[in-house]
Amino acid sequence: MAEMIPAWVDGKLTPVDKVDVHREGLRHRAVSVFVMDGEQILIQRRATGKFHGVGLWSNSCCTHPRWNESPEDCATRRLREELGITGIYPAFADRLEYRTTLGDGLVEHEVVDIFLAFGWVGMALTPNPDEVSDLRWVGLYDLAADVVRHPDRYTIWLQIYLEEHMDRIFAALLRN
Numbered sequence: 003m004a005e006m007i008p009a010w011v012d013g014k015l016t017p018v019d020k021v022d023v024h025r026e027g028l029r030h031r032a033v034s035v036f037v038m039d040g041e042q043i044l045i046q047r048r049a050t051g052k053f054h055g056v057g058l059w060s061n062s063c064c065t066h067p068r069w070n071e072s073p074e075d076c077a078t079r080r081l082r083e084e085l086g087i088t089g090i091y092p093a094f095a096d097r098l099e100y101r102t103t104l105g106d107g108l109v110e111h112e113v114v115d116i117f118l119a120f121g122w123v124g125m126a127l128t129p130n131p132d133e134v135s136d137l138r139w140v141g142l143y144d145l146a147a148d149v150v151r152h153p154d155r156y157t158i159w160l161q162i163y164l165e166e167h168m169d170r171i172f173a174a175l176l177r178n
Contacts, residue, residue, distance in 0.1 A: 007031065007066035017069040020053070027101070027109030030066060033076045034114050034159065035092050037062040037085070037121045041175065043145060044121065046084070046129070047136035048157070054104045057135070060157040062119070073115035081119060085137070086128030092117030096170050100162050110159065116171055142172065 006017035009030035023030045037044040044062045048055045063084040067076035077092040095118045101111040123139050140148075146164045149156050163171060 005066075006069050008069055020066060023066075024054070024104070024108040024110065027111050029099075029101075029111045029113060031073070032064065032066050032112040032114040033073050033080065033117065034064040034163070035062050035077050035081060035117045035119055036095075036171070037081070037087065037090070037119045038175070039120070039122045039139065041142045042123055042139045043142055044085075044127075044137060044139055045145065045160075046134045049131060049133050049135045051132055054106070054108055055157045058157045059155055060160050061163065063133075064114075064159065073117075077115075077117045077119070084130055084133045086126070086130070087119075087121065090119045090121050092119040095172075095174075096167070098163070098167055098170075100159070100166075102158050102162070104158065112159070114159070116163070118172075118175075142168075142175070 004019040007020050007023060007030055008015050009018040009023045009028040011018065018028060045059050046062060047059050048057060050056055063080045065076060065080045067073055081087040095116045097115050099113045104110055127137060129137055146168060149161050149164050153161050
């Protein structure tokens, strides 16, 4: 069954099949969540069955909202579906837009709502093996440095977030 996500077609937000969106490089909606404990970030390694970014480390969870789904509801849903996390509520941090190639003829052109969710190291996690192959907590600055040293280990969007927008995404955290 096709997964319909919000994408702009001729300037109008329209439900379009996720695969077609990426093959055609259409500008589309997305959501990314960073689960934080102070400066520690929960990152995930993407499962082998993922559409793209297979085996790469990424932010806590990310996806595309369903047609007519709010970004907030989408972020909460994906915390539950990908990581088994309930009872924490993501807070909007920023909205970014980027365009990049993914390989295999796929293009990511996202308008992404980024959320921070405050959890804790040691919290109960039950990752969905169809989505996540590994999890770990890492310091924000250590992660940013490792992304620069070893970009081939990380999803392109995590690289973009940390290399180009870290100050915006984590503004409240970095002020303290």
